[in-house]
Amino acid sequence: MTENQPAAVPGTADDSVAPGRPVPDVSVIVGAYDAMPYLVRCLESVAAQTIGPDRMELIAVDDGSTDGTGERLAEFAARGAVPTRVVRQANSGSPGGPRNTGLGLARGRYVFFLDADDYLGDEALERLVAMADRAGTDVVLGRTVGVNRGAARSMWRKTTERADIYTSNVKFTLSAQKLFRRELLVRHRMRFDPSLRIGEDALFTMEAYLRAAGVSVVADYTCYYLVGRADGKHVTRTVGHPERIAAAGALMELIAAHLPPGERRDRLMVRPFTVNLLPQFGPIVLRRPVAELRRKLELAAPLMAAHWTPGVAALLRVPERLPLTCVALDRPAALLDVVAAGRSAEPPPRVRRGGREYLAYPHFGDPAAGIPDEAYEVLDAPGRLGRLRRRARRAAVRLVGQSRLSRLVRLVGQSRLVRLVRQS
Structure with missing residues (x-):
């Protein structure tokens, strides 16, 4: 069992956990601001990960909390089995600030951003890392469910090693709570925009989708529990x-x-x-x-x-x-x-x-x-009518040639061609 290091003093980070330790598979980055009592369940879920403490590290950033969040993080670092670094900093004013701090300290092959209000399924990191390694993808989405709040559902229909970001529904989940290959983020110097109080995670994740060598979906296991806070302290509720x-x-x-x-x-x-x-x-x-x-x-x-x-x-x-x-x-x-x-x-x-x-x-x-x-106008499905028309035209060209296409359209009509293609 590896020995944890004590929390950093305010405004600094404790780097003494890094020398001599093997590179972990995943760095879990938790940005926390006045996160009690939700932080307790969050940290318990990190400790329970089946991937094991020897394959992970936790980087926790206390973003100027005043409710005992920093003290709870220090206790976890001192007593838990997961190698942990704690940073205490003045409040940055946005969720991107502590995430950027954690990203700058991460050593893992992958990083996972975990909000301090939320918690992980026990097998989450093991399954996400296994998927990334197997598929060779740079971003992995894990099935997410809401606890006392809603959560996106359309992208969890099936586990997919390589999802098309253009035609699938992965584009409708742009929260930061995903597994990212750290090399991708380092190579492109990716960071969260600290000037944004909302939407910074969407920018970061969409850029990762666009730059990635592939995006995977783990849909057959609940990896992430998105918690609705009873005190209403979600940043998204306070912006105009x-x-x-x-x-x-x-x-x-x-x-x-x-x-x-x-x-x-x-x-x-x-x-x-x-x-x-x-x-x-x-x-x-x-x-x-x-x-x-x-x-x-x-x-x-x-x-x-x-x-x-x-x-x-x-x-x-x-x-x-x-x-x-x-x-x-x-x-x-x-x-x-x-x-x-x-x-x-x-x-x-x-x-x-x-x-x-x-x-x-x-x-x-x-x-x-x-x-x-x-x-x-009512379309059969979003954009489907246009796609069917293009398929009908291509099919007609293959069958009769471009020169006879106009005559075929006059004989059977564009709508008839669409119906024939739909039935084929």
Whole structure:
């Protein structure tokens, strides 16, 4: 059994655990600010890891706590079996600050960011490291469930050694609680943006997805328990709409910086538009002053001008696409009507025109409103209709050649081609 070192003095880190010790498989980084009593369960879950203390290390950063968090970390470091370093620093003002401190001290082949409010499944680290080693991937997502709060679920349908970040739902979980290959982070000098109080983890994780040699999903075991604090001290509950819209814009800019315009960029843009931006223009606008809505529209305008494209719109369902179209067109009155209709127990009527189907939300077909019919159009699945049309065209070219394609379309119709491809 390895011997732990005492906690560092305030403002410093104890590096005496590093010399002579083998490189651990994983460095668990815990940033903690006034985390009691939740920290107790968090640390117990670290100690219970089946990967064993000889294959891991804990780096705990007390970010200016005043509730005994620092003392609890020192006790764990002194008495536990897991090699532990404790850093005490002045409050950084953001979740990214202590994570960056821990990342700078990490020695493991992999790092895992564990929030002090949450806890791990006993086999979490063993399973995540095994997956990364087996698949050769740089990021591994472990199944997450909520405790007294919600948690994303769509990406946990099956365990996957190599998930496509563009077509799978992994893009909808951008929290930091994942396994990252440290070499990737070091090579690209990746750090959390300390100026952001919200959304810093989304930027970090999306960049890792884009730079990674692969992303894996462990879905057959609950690796992470995301805890809802009864005291309401989650940072996400204390930030206002300017910071939330700015976080959406920062994520859009990151995606645009890494990908040229086109389908892959559009697919990733779905995430900031639907998860970050859309809630700012959801039912909350019915409860807040119109002046606030106008300010939100001003803040969102440059984002819509730069990143809202027909490709993104085609990947969304009508209840998502239509309000965002109102935002893009700066139609506050229409937006309020659409959001109010969405709250109704009665679904909007379906209308068929020219072989297409629409949801007749307010202002459908109203020239004065200036909202295009495409915003109301029902697609078989987000973006699927366009994909089917492209497949139908390619199939027709293979069968009859490009020169006879126009005649074939006139004979059987575009919609018939789509149906034939769907049935094939």
